[in-house]
Amino acid sequence: MDWVKIVYSLILLVCGIWIIITMFSDKGDERKKFIKMKAQSYAFTIVIGTLLLHVVETIYITVQGNTSYNNGNGISPLVSLTLAIITYLVTLLIYRKKYGD
Numbered sequence: 001m002d003w004v005k006i007v008y009s010l011i012l013l014v015c016g017i018w019i020i021i022t023m024f025s026d027k028g029d030e031r032k033k034f035i036k037m038k039a040q041s042y043a044f045t046i047v048i049g050t051l052l053l054h055v056v057e058t059i060y061i062t063v064q065g066n067t068s069y070n071n072g073n074g075i076s077p078l079v080s081l082t083l084a085i086i087t088y089l090v091t092l093l094i095y096r097k098k099y100g101d
Helices: 002-025 030-064 077-099
Strands: none
Touching: 002 077, 030 077
């Protein structure tokens, strides 16, 4: 089961590096910069929203006194990274189609 996590992490790392390289490869086109900025801001909003929901859920569970429900299970960095990458790629494709890149 550990090899699945390693392979999945490597795939995410390659996707992240690919996104960064493609983001900084072309310079000078304002429309491309606008599309990337819109996609980045939407992905950032989604990630912050999920983090806020997790914080609210943790506070609610703590106030209710049910500490056994969330017994040491925090936010998975792998899931958070996956959510950010998928959100960014989907919104990037949507905005590229919408604004014609």
